[in-house]
Amino acid sequence: MFINSLIYSYDLTKHEYTPSHPFKPIRARLMSELLNRYGLISEQNQKIVIPSLMDEELLSLFHTREYIELLKKGDKGEFSVEMLHAGLGTEDNPVFKGMYQYAWESSSGTYEGAMMLYQGGTRFVFNPFGGFHHAGRDYAEGFCYINDIAVAIADLMRMGQRVAYIDIDAHHGNGVQDAFYETDRVLTISLHESGETLYPGTGFEAETGSKEGTGYNVNIPLRVGTDDEVYLLAFESLVPSLIESFKPDIVVANIGCDTHRDDPLAHLSLTSNGYKKVISIINDLSPKILALGSGGYNLFRTAALWTLAWATFCGLQPHDLHAGIVGGMMYGPETGAGQLDDPPWIVEGWEKEQCLIQAQRVVDFIKDNIFPLHGILR
């Protein structure tokens, strides 16, 4: 029996960067309530794992020791000018008490998940607290302090594993791209809103890797307003062929939910329908999958999308066990709150055409420039 594991710690959900910061760890608690409500977390082959802290030394598989020391100082409430140079103490990455502890523990969940998959017996792990794809070797950015993804993949590489990273968060996975830009042992694929309109301003299709890594970094930048249909067209035209030809031992999937049309920070227009379809394709691509929560700033939508992803990866159908019960728990301010699925919705007219033109241009570029390097026929 292969195990599906959820990395979960109630204590982690209590952290807050600052009260007005859009990144809210409490999202994971909302999801856990939905998993219970929809009967998705009581199967025999499911395990809930409270992450145990990883050896700090492992963080230097990606980060500099000096940077880790700065994080620890910030954790104690100390502040210095070097911190600003390392991106700490900004609006996006505030210095707050417990900051290092939070980042370390969240990253430990990702690391533990990776090791569970490596050791065998586990088929799927979801760490909703992981997915800090923007953090650099010696700096913080984009709400990210420790790059849990780069650390975990670096150790899997050390153990001889081939890893494919698929990033469907609305933002470009720049920190992970930088970490593995020159190697052919990690295939990095990121679909995101174009850097022309969204932070971090990178992730164009011409960034294809360098040295041995040439052709092993794939960026799929999409236009503002991209909907389920256009997103799926780009995803299905490129991702399965690349993964099938790379033959990874493990797929690490960043399943951020800020592509949703109700997300307040990004400008893509996906619904739960497109998101779920993408998750089910990823699920079919590898026998071992590590999924990471990453972005998602509409808290209730994010909780619902993660719930759908969990159900899909576990091969379960959600059933509302509380259907018909009036009152009681609160799942959000909107009507339909706590419902997992959105009604179908697509963009039409000129907007749609522009989105299609952009997606088709990127698909053609990748088929022309990257597919041949992997021996994939168009």
Ligand SMILES: [Zn+2]
């Ligand atoms: Zn994001």
